Amino acid sequence: MKSDRGTYERLVRPLLFSLDAEAAHHVTIRLLGRASRFDLGLRLLRPFQPKAKPTTVFGLTFPNPIGLAAGLDKNGMALPAWAALGFGFIEIGTVTAKAQPGNPKPRIFRLPEQQALINRLGFNNDGANAIAQRLRVLRDSGRWPVVPVGINIGKSRVTPLEQSKDDYLYSFRMLRDFADYITLNISSPNTPGLRELQEPEKLSELLHAIGNEAGTAAKPLVVKISPDLSPAELTAVLGICEENGVSGIIATNTTLDHSTIPPQLNQEGGLSGAPLRDRSTALVREIAAQCKIPVIASGGVFDAQSACEKFHAGAQLIQLYTGLVYHGPRLLREVMDNL
Numbered sequence: 001m002k003s004d005r006g007t008y009e010r011l012v013r014p015l016l017f018s019l020d021a022e023a024a025h026h027v028t029i030r031l032l033g034r035a036s037r038f039d040l041g042l043r044l045l046r047p048f049q050p051k052a053k054p055t056t057v058f059g060l061t062f063p064n065p066i067g068l069a070a071g072l073d074k075n076g077m078a079l080p081a082w083a084a085l086g087f088g089f090i091e092i093g094t095v096t097a098k099a100q101p102g103n104p105k106p107r108i109f110r111l112p113e114q115q116a117l118i119n120r121l122g123f124n125n126d127g128a129n130a131i132a133q134r135l136r137v138l139r140d141s142g143r144w145p146v147v148p149v150g151i152n153i154g155k156s157r158v159t160p161l162e163q164s165k166d167d168y169l170y171s172f173r174m175l176r177d178f179a180d181y182i183t184l185n186i187s188s189p190n191t192p193g194l195r196e197l198q199e200p201e202k203l204s205e206l207l208h209a210i211g212n213e214a215g216t217a218a219k220p221l222v223v224k225i226s227p228d229l230s231p232a233e234l235t236a237v238l239g240i241c242e243e244n245g246v247s248g249i250i251a252t253n254t255t256l257d258h259s260t261i262p263p264q265l266n267q268e269g270g271l272s273g274a275p276l277r278d279r280s281t282a283l284v285r286e287i288a289a290q291c292k293i294p295v296i297a298s299g300g301v302f303d304a305q306s307a308c309e310k311f312h313a314g315a316q317l318i319q320l321y322t323g324l325v326y327h328g329p330r331l332l333r334e335v336m337d338n339l
């Protein structure tokens with residue numbers, strides 16, 4: 001495999017884009033899952049690896065600051081492959097306490113002109129028990145990746161909002177042993193009510209519940225926030241995160257602001273990619289100005305420049321999703337060569 005951006009865009013992307021977006025996603029995960037089981041498979045992915053640039057954030061050492069964003073490998077199917085491609089860290093999930101199918105299909109939409117995606121998947125995932133078991137098998141096989149692994153957890157759809165802390169706690173207990181850090185996703189727009197967990201009282205309650213768990217102190221806790229928070233809401237969220245010793249903030253999840261999308265292309269769901277770039281960078285800058293909690297930037301990283309913007313705004317780490325769909329794993333090296 002030739003490791004240039006052209007190969008992906010000329011050969012692989014047209015094939016993937018000839019399929020429905022979710023089918024293309026399944027094919028990719030299946031191939032990377034297979035590659036994860038064989039040394040040869042992993043070796044074929046290594047030409048994409050960028051140069052190392054180790055950095056230490058919340059006590060963890062990252063070989064480079066570019067991570068895989070949550071949602072691409074929700075079920076933890078291909079951890080060795082992501083590491084072989086050169087990601088400096090991998091975030092799996094969102095995992096919920098109960099396995100769930102997510103929303104009716106179709107539920108992922110490409111907007112190539114806008115370099116964007118809209119998704120309303122709704123946390124389709126195998127559930128905390130099955131994913132813990134998969135991770136245990138991987139660990140026992142000796143193929144666990146050497147890069148930090150984050151596990152992103154969220155609320156099961158059937159669980160009422162008032163009981164959400166028990167739901168998060170269940171997943172936290174099941175998965176913490178496998179995670180270098182745990183992300184609390186309180187910002188997906190596709191689970192009704194979830195974003196209300198960003199309200200001060202509810203967030204405080206959730207962080208207290210997790211913080212009171214034995215062993216929590218040893219595990220960095222990260223909170224993933226929405227780009228649609230008002231300035232006052234953001235300040236309140238940051239205050240509560242600081243009070244509760246949160247280790248990191250991921251800014252941001254997808255947006256419900258679709259004002260840049262032509263009406264005929266619009267779909268219900270969270271918008272990611274280029275249209276999110278400036279909004280999420282603005283939030284990174286605001287967070288860095290207001291508090292000392294390290295920021296992981298996520299939203300509209302497509303090239304070296306959009307990545308540099310995030311670091312200049314104050315991010316310590318960045319994550320990729322939509323940029324990978326459009327530009328492939330060569331994006332990693334492009335970013336690292338220009339940092």
Ligand SMILES: Cc1cc2nc3c(=O)[nH]c(=O)nc-3n(C[C@H](O)[C@H](O)[C@H](O)COP(=O)(O)O)c2cc1C
Pocket residue numbers: 069070071072074093094108117119121123152185188224252253254271272273274276298299300301319320321322323
């Ligand atoms: C298809 C899709 C599924 C996603 N699923 C999740 C998820 O399960 N949990 C989560 O925290 N974020 C999820 N995200 C959000 C991404 O992790 C990321 O924060 C967001 O897309 C912004 O980054 P980007 O512009 O680089 O895509 C998803 C994004 C997409 C496009």
